[in-house]
Every structure is written in structure tokens, then in C-alpha cells.
Amino acid sequence: MSARNRELFALIPAALLVSAGFAAVFLSRDDLLGGLSGTNRVSNVSLTYGAIFLGLCVAAHLVLRVTLRHADPYLFPLCALLASFGLVEIYRIDDGLARLQAQWFVIGLILFAGTIILLRDYRRLERYRYLIAIGGIALLLLPRAFPPVNGAYLSIRIGSLSVQPAEFAKIAMVIFLASYLRDTRQLLVTAGRRVVGVTIPPLKHFGPLLVIWGTSMLLLFYIRDIGSSVMFFGAFLAMIYVATDRLSFVVVGVGIFALGGYLVAGHIGHIADRVDAWRHPFDPKLLQRASGGSYQLAQGLWAQADGGVLGQGFGQAVLRISGNPECVSTVDCSLLPAPHTDFIYAVIVNELGLAGAAGLLGVYLLVVQRGFKIAMLARDSFSKLLATGLTSVFAIQVFVIVGGVTKLIPLTGVTLPFVSYGGSSVLANFVLLALLLLVSDRARRPDTGAGA
Amino acid sequence: MNKPIGRLFAAALLMFGALLVSTSWWTVVRADRLDHDTANHRGVLRALKIRRGLIRADDGTVIARSTRDAEGVYHRSYPTGALFGHPVGYSYAGIGQTELERERNDELTGRTNAITTTVDQLLGHKAEGDDVRTTLDPKAQRIALDEIAQAGRSGAAVALDPRTGAVKVMASTPTYDPNVIKDSKALAAANRDESRKPLVNRALQFGYAPGSTFKVVTSTAAIDTGRFTPQSQVDGKNGVKISGVPLANDFGRSFGTIDLKTALAQSVNTVFAQVGEQLGKATMKRYMERFGFDSKPQLDYPADSMSASVVAPDPPRHAVPPTSKYVDVGRMSIGQGGLEATPLQMAQVAAAVANGGRLMKPHLTDKVVDRDGRTVKTVGAQLQSTVMKPSTAAAVTDMMIAVVQSGTGTKAQIPGTQVAGKTGTAETEFGDKINNVWFIGFAPAENPRIAVAVTVAGVTGFGGDFAAPIARDIMEELLR
Secondary structure (H helix, E strand, C coil): CHHHHHHHHHHHHHHHHHHHHHHHHHHHHHCCCCCCHHHHHHHHHHHHHHHHEEEEEHHHHHHHHCCCCCCCCHHHHHHCCCCCCCCHHHHHHCCCHHHHHHHHHHHHHHHHHHHHHHHHHHHHHHHHHHHCCCCCCCCHHHHHHCCECCCCCCCEEEEEEEEEEEHHHHHHHHHHHHHHHHEEEEEHHCEEEECCEEHHHHHHHHHHHHHHHHHHHHHHHHHCCCHHHHHHHHHHHHHHHHHHHCHHHHHHHHHHHHHHHHHHCCHHHHHHHHHHHHHCCCHHHHCCCCCCCHHHHHHHHHHHHHHHHCCCCCCCCEEEECCCCCCCCCCCCCCCCCCCCCHHHHHHHHHHHHHHHHHHHHHHHHHCCCCCHHHHHHHCCCHEEEEEEEHHHHHHHHHHHHHHHCCCCCCCCCCCCCCCCCCHHHHHHHHHHHHHHHHHHHHHHHCCCCCC | CHHHHHHHHHHHHHHHHHHHHHHHHHHHHCHHHHHHHCCCCCHHHHCCCCCCCCCCCCCCCCCEEEECCCCEEEEECCHHHHHHHHHCCCCEECEEEEEEHHHHHHHHHCCHHHHHHHHHHHHCCCCCCCCEEEECCCCHHHHHHHHHHHCCCCEEEEEEEECCCEEEEEEECCCCHHHHHHHHHHHHHHHHHHCCCCCHHHHHHHCEECCCHHHHHHHHHHHHHHHCCCEEEEEECCCCEECCCCCCCCHCCCCCCCEEHHHHHHHHHHHHHHHHHHHHHHHHHHHHHHCCCCCCCCCCCCCCCCCCCCCCCCCCCCECCCCCCCCCCHHCCCCCEEECCCCHHHHHHHHHHHCCCCEECEEEEEECCCCCCCCEECCCCCEECCCHHHHHHHHHHHHHHHHHHHCCCCCCEECEECCEEEEEEEEEEEEEEEEEEEEEEEEEECCCCEEEEEEEEEEEHHHHHHHHHHHHHHHHHCCC
């Protein structure tokens, strides 16, 4: 079976998941109606959702079939599975949000197809690396011009839309680093002087790396966004490690990041609060604090405990504080704050239990595995570094938010890729996916082909 | 460059493994602890949408029920009002759950069987609570509450089936109505009421000096060790020095040398104080522990709503083991010297003698019944401890019959039924006119079906006059 046919068949589970998920949510909502009419509504609407979703995915698949014949066949279906997972869960939280999210998916798929068609030769990106880097930094600094949300300058509001530029900046940063490290990797390893067994590269080449470190610190201090900061710096370390094969860079990098983080965190109240909340989430004083407390984290952990091994079932978990007539949408008066964005993982664990969580993490791990596989198969350094960077940033993002929600690390708000509600996140991740598929297509193209 | 990429993937594997471990930590290892965290309102919120099961009395009377409002939320109400406020407690979203409502929460909300719940979920069924049928008897409970309230300021009564440990009566006065407590202001007011303490279940939470009723424990230890028989002669003169301080008999009466049986019937303090001194602290401790003293009752009730019966002499003004140097074993043996016993504990003393020395675990739940009427769980007779030999039980029963026939407890007599019992009168710190009075006993003596303990606080008089008639009426109702 050809790669593209495998891809097409692999989309079926995602469509089934959407149908089954919507059916489950409908069932749990309409259990009081009962009767034939109720049952019909369930089957019709959930099947329609499943069919529309499958149709959109097939359309994207056709684009891939025409343009990227050799690309990895599993990556797109895996991401579609994640997206369908998220869509069902968001629908279960609030159907209005799910409609918006579905619209974002349509736009995301258009952007996905556009990226693939316009960037057939993605190596052209190298030419604009500094432009891309400056653009990325500008994107990061942009929210500073707008009022902060929860103490961090994460998003900007344009009308009713909330845009998180960091989601796009992460891709720009990876492209720049891949290109930059492609040029300097040899120099970083060989041209330096050795001091106590550690190669210190010449300052000339070290400089831009310090710029990255500085950007991360700036993110931390100026934008107050620990999550993005960790993501950026983590991806940077992964790429420099692959570029140089020197663990010492990673060790030194982690060291200076930790040092910088320690110095900066002490001066920013809301970061110290996060660490406090992380260490003692069930402390009554922190629980009751109006802002900067541990209420959200504790509610998230309780939601997960409530889920247990098998979960309460799709649509069954307690989400709303009932009996409050002021509550119109679930998001406004959710027991668990931000159930549709940062804490969607806790809602998933609540409803589907450890089993569902393991499945979700498994899908993410498969995406990461495909990503690194693409990096290994890629034939030139830029492609390898690009795939490594994109995959790393994706993996770290999952780790940062799931680790935060499960109290493995202090909580910082980033989205769960493809699952959380959020336009910027959906669009950026579709661009990320498109780039990975572009690299993959070139890497897997038979040698006899033209290439470029 | 492929080697470091491979290592990066290995690192990613480790990181995702860590995520799975931390998720497992909260969903499996710590789940139970988090679910029962008091700040976690998730269970209460979910329970609002589940029809909580009924709580019934032993004759089927509904004690607690849930009704559904237009929004699909259930509300708890208590048709019997204050009658069973203390043993059953309440369950409200705003103020939480207490007593049997709390102890049987899993059954009442249908969380007992995880497998059926999962299957039900797959089938789209809603969780439903099971009904709890208690062992409580409404008529006898009513008699106990009314008569204690008439006799004194406050008090409590517990009646057990000595053969099974089933709690037939658990009455405490003053009472409260759980339907009123629903309002958090009413709850706060009841909590602040220091003079009446209506929320305190005196049957389980208040230790009263058991006074002479404790002589049943001392008699048991004396006879079961073989050191004494009911015919043993002991000097019963007034003012015998116990721990160096002269001890008085009631009315300062001197009895000369009398046997143990007569001494119990006439409740001679000096005799039993000397018996206790001769038995020693270690022996007393052993028998007290067999009866259940010094540890929380094994009742199906929240442990923090029950008190252990202990000896707390002054000094040191806190509970000590009966073997402590602070304990005056002579005075403890007549139910004084800082001894504090709950009515449940004293009812268990009577029940142990009544059941041939075998003390059964007390229980309020008879059975759990599901919506289709199937019995899910039955709480049957379980042995708590073997307190004494059957021969000792027979001998002590014989002595307790004498108390009711010809001694201080004649007001507990039931025509046509042989009653065994023991009176008690403990002076309080409010002066020698205000007493806590007691009666413990069982009937019919030859084949006991009911054991009872009644205490009334703030009475000017004796246990034989005030507590014995209440115990008689409770037993008569329960034997009917």
C-alpha cells in the first residue's frame, strides 16, 4: 500500500473518534429526553460531525497526495486524531466554543495547505533567516503593548479574537536556529579553545547563542511567560545538541538558564506564587487566595483523582458549579478554571481516566517519534535541525503543560497542541505540521527524483 | 547527527514516561486521598445529581429521603424530624454530611460497586443510591427522648439487641431537627448553644461518671478471675479507707460483713471499692478493655463523632490507662475517680452480661437494599470480644436480677418479665443534690433480647427513681 493510501486509511480512527465522542456527549446530555426522537438526533448529529470532520481531513489529504507524495503517512492522521480528541472535549465543555474551534480548524487546514504549496522548497527559508528571527522577536514583544492576562503578556486582543503570538514565534525561532546552526556547527565544535575539557567557541559564534539565551530571559522577565521561555530554550538546547553532539553545551545551557531563571523569578511576584502553589497546592491559605493561589492546580488534581483509572465517561464529569443561575456558559463558572485551554488535560483525565491519558500521551509520543524519524531520514543538516527543532518544541510544549497540570513541574500556561481550544495554537501547529511534512517528503523522496 | 537525535528521542520517552507516572500518581495512588479531601467539593456536587438512597427505621419508617427539584438537583429531608437527628445526622450540599449519612455515603450514593457503575455508564444509566435500613426502632426512640426530657435537663439512652449488637434506640436530649439545621444560620446558632449543646450526641460523645452501674464490671472481674463468688463475704461498713481516704456509702449506711450479691443489690460502695483494690489495676484494666473501655466503639459511625470511655483522674485531668499511678482503683471500681463512660459503653456492659459474656459489635445499619429491592449488604452479628465465661455471666445476671427484685432498681420491674439491672447515681460538680443518674439492664433475664443504658443529667435524686422507669418503658416497648 502506498504511503498516501496508508494515510487515508489511518484517518478513519479519527473520524470514528469524533462520531463516538459526540454520540457519548449527546447521550449524557439527552438522557432525560429518551425516546426515539432523542436517539435519532444523537445518531444523526454525531454522524454528521464525524462526516464533516472526515471530509475536511480527506481534503487536506488530497493536497498532500498531489504535492507531497513521499511524506510521512502517519503524521497527519495522528494530528487529526489529536484534533478530534480536542474537538469532542471542547464540545463537551461548551458547544459554542467547539463551533469556533471547528472554524479554526478549517482556517488551520487552509493555512496548512497554503504552507505546503507555497513552501515546496522550504530551504528558501534559510535566505530570510535574520528577517524571520527579527519577526519572531517582534511577535514576542508585541503583547507587551497590550494589557497583561493573569500577570503575563501572552495574548493580544483584536476585536473578539485573542491571538497568542508566541505560538508563531516558536516556529520562527526554530527556523532561524536551524539555519544558523547549520552554518556554525563545525565552528562551535572545533574552532574554540578547550578549557578544563569544555570547548569554548569563539565569541563571534557564541554571540548569537547568547542572544537566544537573552531572548529567553527577556521572555521570562519582560513578557513574564515561563512556559514559552522554557519551550524556546529547550528547543534551542535540543538543536544545539544535535548540531554539535556535545552534551557540555546542554549542561552549560541548562545551568545559565537556571541561574537566569532564579535571578529573574525572585523579582517577579507571579512566578514566585506559581512555585509556592506548585509546592503546596492543598495549603488552605493558597487555595483560598483570590489570585496567584493554588485553586486552579488543586482543582485540576482533584479532577484527575476523580477520573481514576477509567474516568467518569465522556460527558459525565462534574464541570459546573450547579445551581448558579448566573452561569450561562460552562467556561464562565467552571469548577476548574480554564477547562478548555490550559487544563483540558485534567478534564480529559477526569472523563477518560488514566487509560485515556495514556492513550493521549501515546499519540503525542508517536507524533514525536515520527518527527525525530523525519530528522534522522533528512539528508541535509538544515532539514535535520529544522525537524529536530520543530519536534522538540512540540514535545516540550506537551511536557510543560501536562507536567504542570499533573504537578510534575510548576504550572505555566501553554496550550496542549491540537487539543486545547485556541486559534493561534491550532494555526501555528498546522504550520509546524506542514513544515515537518515538507522535510519528510524531501527526505523520503527516491534518490532518482529531481530534488532541488 | 543521527545519534544525538536518537538520544533526544530517548529523552522524550523518559519525559513522557514521567508524565504518565505523575498522571498515575493522582489518578491511582493518591486518588482516594484527594477524593476525600474536605476542601474538594466534587463528590458533593456530583452527589447532588444522584438520587440519594432512603434511610429507614427497622419498621420501614422513612427517616431520610431525597426529592428532585426542577433543575434536576436532589434535596434531602427528614420526615421524622428530631427523632433520629443524632444517630442519622444530615447530608446537605452547603454544610456537608454527618453521622450515619456520612458513614454510609458510598452506599447511599451508589458508589459501592465500581463494576456495575462502569457498566451502567456504558449503558447510559445514571448512578442511583441504595437504601439503608437501620436497626432503629421509632416507638422506643420516641419513648426514650420524651421521658429523658421529662426527667432531667439532658441525657441519653442506648438500647441494643445483645445477641446481634443491633442498636434499637440511640436517643440524646436535647435534640435537634436536621430539617432546621439545613439553614447555615440555624446550624451556627445550634453550634453556639453552649448551655444545651443540641448537636452533641450524648449517647456517643459525652462521658458521664457511670457511678454504681460500673459495679457490674467490677463484679464480672471479681467472679471471672475466680477470686470471688457471689457468696464471698466482704466488710461493708461505712467509711472504709480507700487509697487512704474514707469512702462513704449512700446515706452513710454501714452494712457489716455481707456477701457480694447483697452488696450489689444494695449498691454498697465500700464493698466494691475493696474488691477493686484486691483485684488490682491490671485485672481491672483487662476486664475494662474486654468490655470496650479505652478505645472507640466499633459502631458503624464516623470515628471522630464518637468518644472512648476512659478514666481521667484529676490530676492529671486527662485520660490515662487504668494502670496509671494517678488512678484510685477503689473509687474507679465504683464508677468514680474520674471514670467517664458513654451510654453506649454502659449499654454494651449490660449486653455482654446478657449475651453469656460474648460482646457483639454494635451496629446501626441493618442492611443495604438497592432500587430493585435486592439486598446488597447485610450487617449481621459480629463478635467484638469474649468478656467472661458463660458461668460468670450467669452469676452476674443472678446478682443483677436481685437488684431489680429487691434492691435499688425495683422501679425497673416489668410485670411478667424478669429484668436484670443496676442503678447508678453519680454526684456532679454542681453539688451533692444534683446528680447524674443511671440505669443499665436487660430483659428477659433468662433469655435476654434487649439491653439498655439510660442516663439523665442534672437530677436531684437516684438512678433507681429516675433512670430505672425510663429503661423499663424502653425495654417494655422493645419486647412487645
